[in-house]
Amino acid sequence: MPTQSTASSVQNELTGPLPGHPHVHRQQGQLFVEGCSLNDLAAQHGTPLFVYSKAAMRGALAAYQRGFKGRNAQICYAMKANSSLAILQFFAQQGCGFDIVSGGELARVKAAGGDLSKVIFSGVGKTRTEMRAALEAHIACFNVESEAELSVLNEVALSLGLRARISVRVNPNVDAKTHPYISTGLKGNKFGIAHEDALSVYQRAAALPGLHVVGIDCHIGSQITEVDPYLEAMDRVLDLVAQIEAAGIPLHHIDFGGGLGIDYNGDTPPAADQLWALLLAKLDARGYGQRQLMIEPGRSLVGNAGVCLTEVLYLKAGEQKNFCIVDAAMNDLPRPAMYQAFHHIVPVLEHAAETKLYDVVGPVCESGDWLGRDRFLNVSPGEVLAVLSTGAYCVSMASNYNTRGRAAEILVEDTQAQLIRRRESIEDQLALEQLL
Numbered sequence: 493m494p495t496q497s498t499a500s501s502v503q504n505e506l507t508g509p510l511p512g513h514p515h516v517h518r519q520q521g522q523l524f525v526e527g528c529s530l531n532d533l534a535a536q537h538g539t540p541l542f543v544y545s546k547a548a549m550r551g552a553l554a555a556y557q558r559g560f561k562g563r564n565a566q567i568c569y570a571m572k573a574n575s576s577l578a579i580l581q582f583f584a585q586q587g588c589g590f591d592i593v594s595g596g597e598l599a600r601v602k603a604a605g606g607d608l609s610k611v612i613f614s615g616v617g618k619t620r621t622e623m624r625a626a627l628e629a630h631i632a633c634f635n636v637e638s639e640a641e642l643s644v645l646n647e648v649a650l651s652l653g654l655r656a657r658i659s660v661r662v663n664p665n666v667d668a669k670t671h672p673y674i675s676t677g678l679k680g681n682k683f684g685i686a687h688e689d690a691l692s693v694y695q696r697a698a699a700l701p702g703l704h705v706v707g708i709d710c711h712i713g714s715q716i717t718e719v720d721p722y723l724e725a726m727d728r729v730l731d732l733v734a735q736i737e738a739a740g741i742p743l744h745h746i747d748f749g750g751g752l753g754i755d756y757n758g759d760t761p762p763a764a765d766q767l768w769a770l771l772l773a774k775l776d777a778r779g780y781g782q783r784q785l786m787i788e789p790g791r792s793l794v795g796n797a798g799v800c801l802t803e804v805l806y807l808k809a810g811e812q813k814n815f816c817i818v819d820a821a822m823n824d825l826p827r828p829a830m831y832q833a834f835h836h837i838v839p840v841l842e843h844a845a846e847t848k849l850y851d852v853v854g855p856v857c858e859s860g861d862w863l864g865r866d867r868f869l870n871v872s873p874g875e876v877l878a879v880l881s882t883g884a885y886c887v888s889m890a891s892n893y894n895t896r897g898r899a900a901e902i903l904v905e906d907t908q909a910q911l912i913r914r915r916e917s918i919e920d921q922l923a924l925e926q927l928l
């Protein structure tokens with residue numbers, strides 16, 4: 493039997509700022525992002541609709557900037573988190589560089605007016621074409637992830653008469669048992685070079701004429717909410733810096749990657765400035781405090797700046813569950829289907845407390861197409877829900893599955909709302925194809 497409850501839900505109790513979302517708040521029963529009513533934005537622009545707060549992005553970036561005050565540090569926004577041009581333009585205007593993972597992302601940095609000399613190129617599968625484009629753009633550094641990639645990059649650089657500035661991405665193998673949620677810095681995944689092999693790989697790189705070794709890089713995972721794995725990884729990386737420099741290979745910068753988590757559901761990651769106070773103390777203690785630092789944060793700069801608005805289409809009492817069928821789906825917001833990720837879902841107009849338990853699902857023909865499970869909601873068809881914490885890894889992961897056009901995006905600053913991506917039309921989708 494579908495569960496019925498009169499207990500007031502978490503979401504209906506929310507007044508004032510929402511947890512983890514200082515720029516999303518309720519005012520006289522209506523949900524706002526900064527000074528813009530979400531109900532009004534949905535009525536004006538339709539749904540699904542992503543709405544981002546500029547103040548939230550500015551605040552998230554400011555925490556890193558405070559943490560690095562007085563240091564030689566470059567923040568390179570990991571743009572795969574949200575690569576919409578206006579978002580990139582905003583970070584470029586704030587002085588950020590970019591961590592890219594494809595030639596397409598390089599083209600986006602150019603289109604957004606970003607500074608190419610602050611671009612670093614990560615990823616395990618860079619093609620020769622992508623290498624050439626990045627070399628010709630004179631990016632800051634390639635983060636190389638294998639010996640095979642070193643050889644190819646050397647060849648490509650020589651063929652252009654250029655030298656590629658490189659870091660090697662090392663794998664600090666931070667203990668999995670104590671920190672089960674970080675995965676990319678462990679043995680047995682596809683990223684980086686094993687700690688034990690790092691010195692010999694650096695020696696090889698230093699001997700290749702098309703390469704110029706400038707730094708060292710690591711990135712231990714994503715949605716990290718504890719300090720300890722970072723501290724451990726920093727120690728392991730600094731051990732390598734000492735070894736590599738003792739072998740006569742100077743390292744101009746240390747790139748410590750990204751990965752800081754956000755509050756999706758009561759998560760309590762350290763604040764960026766507090767985390768960096770601890771990491772900088774470690775760097776200082778070991779004599780590396782004045783070295784150039786680079787970081788590659790993605791999620792923590794944009795994740796909690798965004799909400800996704802979606803209209804309730806139908807309520808359906810299933811045999812075992814109630815379903816709240818909405819017009820956003822896994823193609824718009826893939827994190828629940830991909831990672832079973834949790835996102836708060838709240839009505840944009842406040843309601844009386846009587847609620848029912850629902851699975852919130854999309855229209856896509858897959859059982860994996862759900863946005864939230866077992867949520868207490870009091871809603872009717874035609875109403876708008878806000879899916880929270882959807883600024884990162886949502887639009888940038890969106891697809892056209894089921895021939896659904898990708899959602900529109902709005903950037904809010906105070907009472908101003910600007911459309912930064914129009915809704916994708918069916919003409920947009922069909923334009924690439926040809927009949928027999």
Ligand SMILES: *Cc1c(COP(=O)(O)O)cnc(C)c1O
Binds near residue numbers: 791
């Ligand atoms: C994805 C990624 C990042 C950003 O990770 P977040 O968890 O979004 O901060 C940084 N560096 C590399 C190499 C990545 O692959």
